[in-house]
Amino acid sequence: MSEQNGCSPEAQSSCGCSGSCGSQPEVKAKDFNKIKHVIAVMSGKGGVGKSSFTGLLAMALKRQGHKVGILDADITGPSIPKLFGIKGQPKQNEKGVLPIESKLGIKVMSMNLLLPNEDEPVIWRGPVISGVIQQFWDEILWDELDYLIVDLPPGTGDAPLTVLQSLPVEQVLIVSSPQDLANMVVRKAIKMVEKMNIPILGVVENMSYLLCPDCNTSINVFGKSNVQETCDTMGVELLGKFPLDVKFAELSDGGNIEDYEGENLINLEKKLDKIVK
Numbered sequence: 416m417s418e419q420n421g422c423s424p425e426a427q428s429s430c431g432c433s434g435s436c437g438s439q440p441e442v443k444a445k446d447f448n449k450i451k452h453v454i455a456v457m458s459g460k461g462g463v464g465k466s467s468f469t470g471l472l473a474m475a476l477k478r479q480g481h482k483v484g485i486l487d488a489d490i491t492g493p494s495i496p497k498l499f500g501i502k503g504q505p506k507q508n509e510k511g512v513l514p515i516e517s518k519l520g521i522k523v524m525s526m527n528l529l530l531p532n533e534d535e536p537v538i539w540r541g542p543v544i545s546g547v548i549q550q551f552w553d554e555i556l557w558d559e560l561d562y563l564i565v566d567l568p569p570g571t572g573d574a575p576l577t578v579l580q581s582l583p584v585e586q587v588l589i590v591s592s593p594q595d596l597a598n599m600v601v602r603k604a605i606k607m608v609e610k611m612n613i614p615i616l617g618v619v620e621n622m623s624y625l626l627c628p629d630c631n632t633s634i635n636v637f638g639k640s641n642v643q644e645t646c647d648t649m650g651v652e653l654l655g656k657f658p659l660d661v662k663f664a665e666l667s668d669g670g671n672i673e674d675y676e677g678e679n680l681i682n683l684e685k686k687l688d689k690i691v692k
């Protein structure tokens with residue numbers, strides 16, 4: 416990656432950059448990229464399954480034969496490489512930095528792939544984080560993609576703002592969970608996206624219920640959901656309620672999300688006609 420304008424000392428020490436890692440190239444990788452559709456995945460609240468749905472959406476599109484990439488814009492809490500079991504330093508050529516490909520062939524770029532080790536914290540201020548997100552767009556050689564899925568950090572702060580303002584995001588998928596708190600912050604996220612005049616693809620409620628493995632009864636682990644009412648009030652579509660799935664948690668924790676074939680993927684695949692252009 417080229418030197419970040421205004422790259423702070425703490426940023427340099429965290430990424431291992433000496434502050435002299437090169438000047439801005441005249442021709443940027445983005446000039447060689449042909450990215451047809453950019454979809455951002457957003458949630459107001461952390462831990463509701465935003466990265467999981469970024470991964471599932473990318474897998475569903477890839478399984479349909481599309482060329483897919485994931486830009487992990489969660490710079491301080493990147494989890495995409497862990498879900499996909501991706502490690503290693505991205506290579507670079509004269510045009511830009513190459514994303515790393517997953518087992519299925521999904522192209523991934525994440526801050527965690529640029530750190531000396533994955534446990535290294537990124538302790539940067541908002542403007543530096545925004546700069547790195549911009550670099551992921553400008554300097555990564557995504558080449559030809561049908562879909563670039565952008566995993567946003569939770570909330571409505573600097574980083575989501577940068578993505579929604581500076582990247583050509585076509586649609587936003589909102590992820591929520593049944594807790595009332597999640598619903599409240601989802602309303603904030605929806606309002607933010609609307610203020611930016613970007614269409615909302617819909618809302619998915621993750622961790623909606625748990626199916627008892629013995630009697631198949633549906634258990635509302637987090638209590639009654641109000642997501643339908645929230646969507647009706649906000650005028651956005653509820654794309655579905657997705658279960659808590661132990662198999663999904665195990666596979667993604669082990670870096671094998673791409674081996675998952677369960678209900679969350681099947682349900683999402685059924686909604687792809689709303690996404691595929």
Ligand SMILES: Nc1ncnc2c1ncn2[C@@H]1O[C@H](COP(=O)(O)OP(=O)(O)OP(=O)(O)O)[C@@H](O)[C@H]1O
Nearest residue numbers: 461462463464465466467569622658659660664667
């Ligand atoms: N439907 C599900 N069933 C079981 N486990 C799930 C499900 N969805 C997500 N998880 C698990 O919950 C944890 C949090 O999910 P994830 O990292 O996708 O959330 P996030 O919203 O992206 O979090 P963050 O705010 O940290 O970015 C992960 O360990 C993931 O495997």
